[in-house]
Amino acid sequence: MHEGVVIVGSGQGGFQAAASLREEGHPGPVTLIGEEPGLPYQRPPLSKGFLLGKTTAQQLELRPAAFYAERGIELLAGERVMAIDRAARTVRLASGAMRAYAHLVLATGARPRMPRIPGVDLAGVQALRTGADARGLLQRLGAARRLVVVGAGFIGLEVAVVARELGLEVDVLEFAERAMLRSVSAPVAAYLTDALVKRGVRFHFSTGAEAFGGEQGQVRTVLTNRGDTLAADLVVVGAGVEPDDLLAREAGLRVQGGIVVDAALLTSDPAISAIGDCARFPAPYSAQPLRLESVQNAVDQARCVAARLAGKSAPYDKVPWFWSDQGENRLQIAGVAEAADEAVLRGDVAGGKFSVLRLRGGRLAAVESINSAADHMAARKLLAARVTLTREQAADTSFKLASLAAA
Amino acid sequence: MPKITYVQPDGERRSIPVDAGATVMLTAVANGVPGIVAECGGAAMCATCHVYLDEDSQEVVPPVSEVENEMLESAASGRRNNSRLGCQIAMPPGVDEIVVHIPSHQV
Numbered sequence: 001m002h003e004g005v006v007i008v009g010s011g012q013g014g015f016q017a018a019a020s021l022r023e024e025g026h027p028g029p030v031t032l033i034g035e036e037p038g039l040p041y042q043r044p045p046l047s048k049g050f051l052l053g054k055t056t057a058q059q060l061e062l063r064p065a066a067f068y069a070e071r072g073i074e075l076l077a078g079e080r081v082m083a084i085d086r087a088a089r090t091v092r093l094a095s096g097a098m099r100a101y102a103h104l105v106l107a108t109g110a111r112p113r114m115p116r117i118p119g120v121d122l123a124g125v126q127a128l129r130t131g132a133d134a135r136g137l138l139q140r141l142g143a144a145r146r147l148v149v150v151g152a153g154f155i156g157l158e159v160a161v162v163a164r165e166l167g168l169e170v171d172v173l174e175f176a177e178r179a180m181l182r183s184v185s186a187p188v189a190a191y192l193t194d195a196l197v198k199r200g201v202r203f204h205f206s207t208g209a210e211a212f213g214g215e216q217g218q219v220r221t222v223l224t225n226r227g228d229t230l231a232a233d234l235v236v237v238g239a240g241v242e243p244d245d246l247l248a249r250e251a252g253l254r255v256q257g258g259i260v261v262d263a264a265l266l267t268s269d270p271a272i273s274a275i276g277d278c279a280r281f282p283a284p285y286s287a288q289p290l291r292l293e294s295v296q297n298a299v300d301q302a303r304c305v306a307a308r309l310a311g312k313s314a315p316y317d318k319v320p321w322f323w324s325d326q327g328e329n330r331l332q333i334a335g336v337a338e339a340a341d342e343a344v345l346r347g348d349v350a351g352g353k354f355s356v357l358r359l360r361g362g363r364l365a366a367v368e369s370i371n372s373a374a375d376h377m378a379a380r381k382l383l384a385a386r387v388t389l390t391r392e393q394a395a396d397t398s399f400k401l402a403s404l405a406a407a
Numbered sequence: 408m409p410k411i412t413y414v415q416p417d418g419e420r421r422s423i424p425v426d427a428g429a430t431v432m433l434t435a436v437a438n439g440v441p442g443i444v445a446e447c448g449g450a451a452m453c454a455t456c457h458v459y460l461d462e463d464s465q466e467v468v469p470p471v472s473e474v475e476n477e478m479l480e481s482a483a484s485g486r487r488n489n490s491r492l493g494c495q496i497a498m499p500p501g502v503d504e505i506v507v508h509i510p511s512h513q514v
Contacts, residue, residue, distance in 0.1 A: 063439065377478065
C-alpha cells in the first residue's frame with residue numbers, strides 16, 4: 001500500500017497543505033485531521049465581518065465538502081490526535097483509530113493565552129480564536145452593553161471597533177504603554193488608537209486586569225492593577241497565543257517556543273514537518289528563528305512543504321505579510337520589524353494614508369501601511385529583493401516605492 | 408437564473424447559476440473553480456482572485472475602487488484594462504451573465 005501524508009490540524013495551514021499536495025500531483029492518501037467539527041474555515045473574518053453579520057458561517061468555509069471528496073482528501077473533523085508513534089510512523093486518534101504516514105505535517109496552530117486570575121472562568125469572559133468562540137461572542141454582543149477588552153493587539157482592537165459599531169461601551173486594557181507594541185511602530189499605533197478614541201473607545205494603558213468579578217456566574221466587573229473597577233458584562237481577552245506544541249513535545253521532537261524546524265520546515269524528525277502558527281523557523285532576514293501567526297505564513301509554508309514532498313525542495317524564504325481591518329482603516333504590514341529598527345514616516349498621517357518604513361542597518365526590514373495598498377504591495381517586492389535603502393530615500397516621497405520595486 | 412461564467416486560460420468554460428449579490432470570488436471558491444486562490448478570503452488584501460472581465464461584463468459592474476486599483480497594480484499576472492479582483496465584483500441585480508477570464512497564475 002502507498003503510505004500517505006497525514007496532516008494534524010485543519011486550519012488555514014493544514015487545509016492548504018492538503019490542497020497543495022493534490023495540486024502537486026501527490027499520488028498517495030492525504031488525511032487531514034482537525035479537532036474542530038465541520039469544514040475547515042478561515043479565521044480572520046471572525047473578529048471582523050462575522051461579528052457584524054456581513055460574513056456568514058458558510059462564507060467562512062475554505063472549500064465546500066465536495067472539494068475534499070473530489071480530491072481524495074480524507075477529512076477527519078472533530079477528531080483529536082492523541083499521540084504520534086515515530087518508530088511505527090502512526091498517529092493515534094481519540095476515537096481509537098490509527099493512521100499510518102510516510103510523512104506527517106504538524107499544523108496544530110496556537111491557543112489563546114488566558115490570564116490566570118480570579119474570575120477568568122466566569123460566563124462572559126472569553127478569547128476569540130475559533131468559530132465556536134466567535135459564535136458565542138456574536139450571541140453575547142447582542143445582549144451586552146459594556147465590553148472590556150484585555151489586550152490592545154490586532155484581535156482586541158478589531159473587536160473593539162465592531163463593538164462600538166454595535167453600540168456597546170468599550171474599555172480596552174493594555175499592560176504596555178501603547179497599543180500593538182510588539183507588532184507595529186509607534187506612529188501607526190498612535191494613528192489607529194486615535195481612530196478608535198474618536199469612535200468612543202476608552203483606552204487604559206500600562207494597565208492590566210487583576211480579577212474579574214461576577215454575579216451568579218456571569219462577569220460584571222473588571223478589577224485593574226491600578227485598583228479601578230470597570231463595569232462589564234462581556235470581556236474579550238486578546239492577550240496573544242501559545243503555540244500548540246504539546247503533541248510534538250510528547251513525541252520527543254525539538255520544541256522551543258514552538259516546534260523547531262529547519263529551513264526546509266522539517267522538524268528534528270525528517271519524516272515530520274511543522275508549519276504555520278506552531279512552527280519556529282529560521283528566516284533569512286532575522287537573526288533569531290521566528291514564529292509567525294498569519295494566514296500568509298500558514299499558506300506559504302504549507303505550499304513549501306507540499307512542493308518538497310513532490311520533489312521540489314527549496315528553503316522557505318517568503319516575505320511575511322499581515323493585515324488588520326479596523327473600521328474604515330486598513331493596516332497592511334510587509335516584513336517583520338524589530339523594536340530597535342528605525343521608523344521613517346512617509347505620506348499623509350492627517351489624511352489617513354501613510355506608511356512607516358522600518359530600516360535595519362540600511363536595509364528595509366518592514367513596511368507598515370495605513371490605507372496605502374500600493375506601498376504595501378511594492379514593499380513585498382522590495383523585501384523579496386532585499387533592497388538597501390538610505391534613510392533619505394525612505395523619507396523622500398517623490399521617490400516612489402512602486403517604481404523602485406518595478407526596477 | 409443569472410450566472411457567472413469562468414473561462415480558464417486553456418479556454419474551458421464553466422457557468423455557475425447565482426443569485427444577485429454573489430461575488431465572483433466566493434462563487435468560484437464554493438464551486439471549486441480552479442485558478443481563484445483568494446488567500447485573504449475577500450478582504451482585498453492579497454490580489455489572488457484576479458480576473459479579466461469580459462468586454463460586455465465591464466459595463467454592468469461598478470467601477471474599480473481606490474483600494475482595488477492599488478492592489479491590482481501588483482497582481483501576479485499582468486494588469487490589463489479589464490483587470491478586477493473577483494472578491495470586489497458582485498452580481499448586479501437584473502444582469503443575466505458575467506463572464507470572467509482567469510489569469511495563468513495568481514501567486
